[in-house]
Amino acid sequence: MSMFSIFHISGSAVSAQSQRLNAVASNMANADTVAGPDGQAYKARQVVFQSVMAQNGTDQTDVGVQVVGVQENQTPGRRVHDPSHQLADADGYVTYSNVNSVEEMVNMISASRSYQNNLEVMGTAKSLLLKTLQMGQG
Template sequence: MSLYRVFDIAGTGMSAQSVRLNTTASNVANADSVSSSVETTYRARHPVFAAELSKAAAHQESAGVRVVGIVESEKPLTPEYAPNHPMADDNGFIYKSNVNVIEEMTNMVSANRSYQTNVRVADMAKQMLNQTLRLGQS
């Protein structure tokens, strides 16, 4: 594998973790949202990743990670009886998001560390390429 492919792989990893950070930030921002119906209540979203190893072997393209899609959590929403709330339904209930802020913060830390790891991989590949070029100067 060429060192140049390492940049592609690290780049796809950084891109995937960026999507993960953005969806996590969206989840945290909407954690306290409420609605008057189950259908319109915000649900936690999570990206789905896939490895592109077989594509690389068959077509001589770079391996990496791609975002297949973003799925909504199927955890139940939290209904709360609040008849005086302006968004209460006809039965007096509001529906709270299913976002768990602690899980989302853990996701954010994990995505941040994965992003940093990919940056380090790209930096190490750059250093190796620079050292290889210096060998040719001698």
């Protein structure tokens, strides 16, 4: 594996964590939304990753992390009895999204740290490559 593969691997991980942060932001923005006119409340979304490994005899630039999809959490939303609410159902219940704010904050911190760590890996690899070039000049 070449040093340049490190940039591809870390870059793909940064891209994947960026998508994860976007999903968390969307979830947090919709944490207190209620069911719309269709009766369906917002469902939390989670980004699904997959590691990509080099196959024998294939190009090393194919290694890294890829997003294979975004899954909706199928847990039912929280229901609150509020007959005066304009979106209450026939029984007087309002259905809110199934977003758990605490879980989303943990996901955000985890994704942010992973993002930062991968940027540090790229910075360290860059520094090592520059030092190698400087050694060759001397």
